[in-house]
Amino acid sequence: MENIIKINHLRKHFGNLEVLNDIEFHVDKGEVITIIGSSGSGKSTLLRCINLLERPDEGEILYHGKDILKGTMDINHHRTKIGMVFQSFNLFNNKNVLDNCMIGQIKVLKRSKEEAMQKAMYYLEKVGMKEFAHAGSTQLSGGQKQRVAIARALCMDPEVLLFDEPTSALDPEMVGGILDVMKQLADEGLTMIVVTHEMQFAKEVSTRVVFMDKGVIAEEGTPKQLFEEPKEERTREFLGRYISSR
């Protein structure tokens, strides 16, 4: 099967800090990949390199076989294909819920207003926010904001959706709802890469778990392999620490 994304020898440093150190990584259609690892291991940086919010120093990121790091790539077009959901939601404060979902469609994809509105309402309904279409985005709770952020990303019809700790900034009672939305998207076959600390979600939903440590992918495998019989000492240590801290 052709990889949607294939990453070769990716390196990134901030100052003297090697944040990504020779990363090899690939994503196939329909996969739900969770990335776990301790704080500072480079999970966000890897995710942000995939849609070029962060520019790697070396290596290749092939999207359908084409290197997006080559100068000829249209970065903005690439980003419409790779959606992103942030920990801090990042809804546009100057737009209401509906406009948040429409502006990218209209200004970037050049869709008609009617088409954009239809699609926005479809996805707002899907995430349970249709009733709030005309609410100001600053007046929603965290959980509601994240639902809208997911709808905004889906409106662009992305091929892959990236999630960077989508539930970490939420009150505990909001987490379940967002995970349910994500689970549903996974069931519908959307390709997703999710950085998360929700181990239960990683276990139940993902097709592959990637454990990162100090800028490298230390181990990857099915949830069963990784959680039940980790090969690497540092994976065992991380999971052990994680479970005992809960």
Next chain:
Amino acid sequence: MYLLMAAESDGFFTKTWDVFTRYQPLFLNAIQSTLLVAFVGTIAGLCIGLIIGGIRAVTSHVEQTHSPFTKVANKVIYGITSIYVEIFRGTPMMVQAMFLYYTFFAPLFRWTPMMSAMVIISVNTGAYMAEIMRAGIQSVDNGQIEGARSIGMSNIQTMRYIVLPQAIKNSFPSIGNEFVVNIKDSCVLNCIQFSELFFIAKSVQGTIFSYAEPFFIVGCIYLLLTFVTSRILGMIEKRMNHKRSSYPASVTTPQANMLNKE
């Protein structure tokens, strides 16, 4: 003694009213000129400020990812805009007006005092607005920019649709304040024969050989103009902040389980 003062002050007000009615067309014209030049100066200054402030916001920070060429270009552009801002904020508008009007605007361009006054106040206000907008743009959360970039918006689209609207809203009080300041400070433009309120007060004084009445009149007019303007600006500001609050802001999510599970 008390009676004398009362009589005198009574005389002052009658005389002032007299002067006002006699020169009313002049004063009303001057109100128009003052408001016009203050308004044009604020709007044009805002446009200059948006451009220069935008450039300053973008070029003021250096990122590791920038190429050496970009770093140098940023420094140079930022430096040039700094010169503009420093010169026009660091010298009195009256000096700017005298210099620009008598060296360039009148002899070379043949501009009227009115035209020159508008240009001078615009360029002057632009320097202040540039700093207001730079701060306003930099106060917009970086997450807003990342959100826009993540759905494929270009740098310019991000600025236009996301950053600038929020920057303008955040700095609206300062922008409005520039308008109020311009109503008052436009009086220095009398030095280039621009017939705003102060200029008219001076010429009336020259005709009636008395300072008190004409300057008392324009004082009252300035106070009225700035008072009304401040109130209107305050109302607009309130409206901007409350526009959407009529909507029920729910904290819980009754829709949490409304995912269509077909």
